[in-house]
Amino acid sequence: MSNEWLILFFLVGALFVGVVVVFAGFVAPKSTNLQKFEPYECGIPTEGVTWLQFNVGYYLFAILFLIFAIETVLVFPWAVVMKEVGLTAFIEIVIFFVILGLGLLYAWKKHALVWE
Amino acid sequence: MNSIIQYFKEITQGVGSLLRGMQVTNRYFFSPGKIVTQKYPDNRKDLVMFERFKGEVVMPHNEKNEHKCTGCGICEINCPNGTIEVISKTIITEDGKKKRIIDKHIYRLGMCTFCALCVKTCPSNALAFSQEFEHAVFNRALLIKTLNKPGSQLMKGVE
Amino acid sequence: MEEIIKEVVIGEQEEYVINMGPQHPSTHGVLRLVVSLKGEIVKNVEPHIGYIHRGIEKMCESITYTQIIHLTDRMDYLSAMMNNEAVCLAVEKALEVEIPDRIKIIRTIMSELSRIQSHQLFWASFGMDLGGQTCFFYGLRDREKVLDIFEETTGGRMIVSYNCPGGLMYDIHPNFRKRVKEFIKYFRGVLWEYDAILTGNVIFRERSIGIGTLSLEDAISYGITGPSGRASGFSCDIRKHEPYSAYDRVQFNEVLYNEGDTYHRYLARIEEMRESMSIIDQLIDNIPEGPYFVKMKPVIKLPEGEYFQRVETARGELDVFIISDGNKNPYRVKFRSPNFVNLGVLNHITKDFKIADLIAIAGSLDFVIPDIDR
């Protein structure tokens, strides 16, 4: 089958969830108990706002991830043609990886790979 | 250089420790004989409790519907939280004497903490523990039990 | 470059307050911890307790000394034997009753068995706190065997009410010796699995080594006793320092470490199981014949005065402090429960660790909530 069929799988997934949720909406009971709509916090009412500025602590990792994710764009096509191109491709990728690895090593030595 | 050796040492040791753990769980997966769970309500028939198991307090009666309780109330005094209540009545015996006998021996299972003080202190060994452990009922009132059976008598020779 | 990144990462923000408990899978009961977070980092932990406060100390003032036993069972239900023993020893000390060796040895064996089962449950629940669910079932599987021994002799599994002032409620069951020996043999055989699954596991070690370090000074100042205190090097084993029952006639090591982190609190308990087994080994064949109780007056009245008894439970030092005015009821009973005191240190040692570490540290202090609340 051709790639256009992908839309079918998208639709099947969406329909599956949609139909089941609508069905459940009909058959499931509905409560009027306001306590049930409270967000869960071990039985105690929530204090303060939930959506605060949140210190996630992996900001540096995210930046590093971006660099390496872009690197994959090169590496995937390279991997496909590696067998055919041979030595040139190998030398190229060695140089490429050494640069990447040095970057990683730099980040490592600068303690960027530590959760703040 | 040392740090590199250390790095690979860490990896091999780490992977080794993970494999050791998996070895244990994997071994149990393939040895179904070691399963310890019981299929509880199905094995009710051959489920034997230990003889000393403290299920609930009962008053053993013999085949002539006789018990040993004299109604002295020592169990009631010894119970830490008022589980037991002994209600006695006075009757006139055949030879014309007045005698206090037990009317109702009330036992509140819902309050019992199974400390065994009533059973231990009973001077005439009238109380015992049964091996019954399925106490669940739908009504709390059913947990208040009268231990002496209707029409039961004091056993001969027990004072 | 670095400075800029640091500035981006650490921005000022409000405190993020989150409730852990009373209905939370890893607070082991109805403990409520109000945790202030900064990202994943714990800034402050405030324990809120009392959800199952039953006023045991108040209740004791209106019942007799024999009846207190059934309440002490319900404090630290995993060390019920030791709690009972503490009250019995205090009463016996006050009355100056001489206790025969048989009773002393049986009490010691029972205490050590209940220490083993308590540490087994610790192992089980600690593993589960860290996400290793299988630990829980292995721990309970082995603990069941100890509970069976208890049930056969005492009729109860956790709430045993076995000791009473002047001796024991029942004699040991004829199978007792055989079953204990079987259990020791079995448990020595499976203890390596505990090490394989948790102690040696690299993930576990990474999660626990260096986490929640408690220094020796702080351990003493906070009064952290039991395995948690001994992991910090605080030599606080009452069995060694003020031997009671038959502890003066057995050889055992007080397990001491200096690191005081989560891993060593865990390790102290594992090692204590081994020590307990060796104590049982020394005693199980030497139970002398004789009566299992000393005849006492039907109503026990303690002479006027103050009586203090220290006992080492599975979680630390349990002290019973009885003030008697000469009546059949005590004037005041105080239980210094180990968990209550150990809880005091939680905030101190969890600061600046992560949420996952908070769970690990709280797990390694091994709380039993009814003992905290009493």
Add this chain to the structure above:
Amino acid sequence: MDKTQLGDFVKSLKPDATVIEGKQYTEVTVADTDLHSLAKKLRESEETWLDFLVCLTGVDYGDNFGVIYHLKSTKHGHMIVLKTRTSEREKPVLNSVCDIWKGAEFHEREVFDLLGVKFNNHPDLRRLFLDSSWGFPLRKDYVDDINIVSK
């Protein structure tokens, strides 16, 4: 130090303290105003070095409240019992020993919660087990007809 030496030493520190050689431990009774200073001296003197607060008990004596401290030295292994009484029943106040033994914080909160004895200089004196709607249940005159069933 044994019991007698301990008693003599305490006597030298605080001459007006009452020292009894009890069956188990040396028992020292001091006035409520002297408690903190004596406790600090006992904690810091090389001879006593009582660094471990084993137990802190509050007692209702009727006219006033008593607080009993069981102290132990991890260095010398001796124990001492320190007792004090509040001056009155209506507004019982004592000095906190939190700065000497950190573990006292929880103990004192418990005493405050159950007996109503206030501790000065306590960092966080709030009720511990109960909420403020309760009285002070460990007091002998505490009445609660609903929750306490007496036989």
Add this chain to the structure above:
Amino acid sequence: MLLNTITNTLVTLSDPWWKVFYDFSSLTKGIDEGLRSSLSPFWAVTVEMVIIGILFLLFYAVIGLFLVYAERKVCAFIQNRLGPNRIGPYGIFQTVADLIKLLFKELIPIKNADSFLFNLAPYIVIIVNFMVLAAIPFAKGLHAIDFNIGIFYVIAVSSMSVIGVLLAGWSSNSKYSLIGAMRSGAQIVSYELSIGLAIITVVILAGSLQLSEIVEAQRTGWFIFKGHVPAFIAFVIYIISGTAETNRGPFDMAEAESELTAGYHTEYSGIKFAFFYLAEYINMFIVASIASTLFLGGWMPFHVGNWEAFNRVMDIIPPFFWYIGKTFFVIYLIMLFKWTFPRLRIDQLLTLEWKYLLPINLVNVLIMAFLVLMGWHF
């Protein structure tokens, strides 16, 4: 009419009917041609779409329910328990009963939740599931869409399911969920790279991104054997990061029930919760089937170089069973991880990725490239 087409196709096949199990392409082609000959092109496509849609839905539900049951049984046996044993023989209908129960449970709208995102999140995880399943080769000829960049497509799409998790946690207006969501964010940045590089190691060996070609390239031997040590290391790294990708223990930080009660899906109830639950298991299935396709030869039977007789015997087992067997082997491994190991801490997940998996992976890719360059692989 449909049945007619199928029987006609089966009859017109040159080989005996059971040969279909060895190569599905003639069957599918036959059905396609039969439909096209009897219907207008538009209706033929529609009918085909409906058939495929229903087949995949059924497959999805069956695999999901079976995996939930299998997980319960596996963990029960590991833990010396019996596991589900009440509904049906050996409790096999337990998960069906659970599904029905969940279907009839209340869907609780959480106060102040971002209801649009809250409702959108289950759609994302399920749609992603289906779109990935489309690219998986189940057997010879049983392959919905054979992309020429198949494996690249799979890792690209499957990583999107984390966005569903992130949305679910963020929109719930619960602090536990929010922390769970943030942790899943950390997971996005952690496992993506190593999963990609582990796959690249195989792509070098196969010289193609198309999944059918990768399977075909393993006719003479599975890559895990062909590629010596580097392929094995890549396999291990793939399994580790695949476990992380599916949010399963020991990497289940986003739901971490001992810390965050249920993490990102704390606030979901009834069938919406079931979607996340189902998606987690299907994700595990996807990870396992990619692992078996890339490293263990997919539906390719076990072949050893020149042993003709041995290879014949191996060929008797239909490819679909080879595929299922290998996939379930990997699934068992992943389950064993979950039920053996304690959970990692969130910073340890990142440390594992950046300090261990990534450097090893980079070197591993180079070694593999060198092996291929020198022709030292089998």
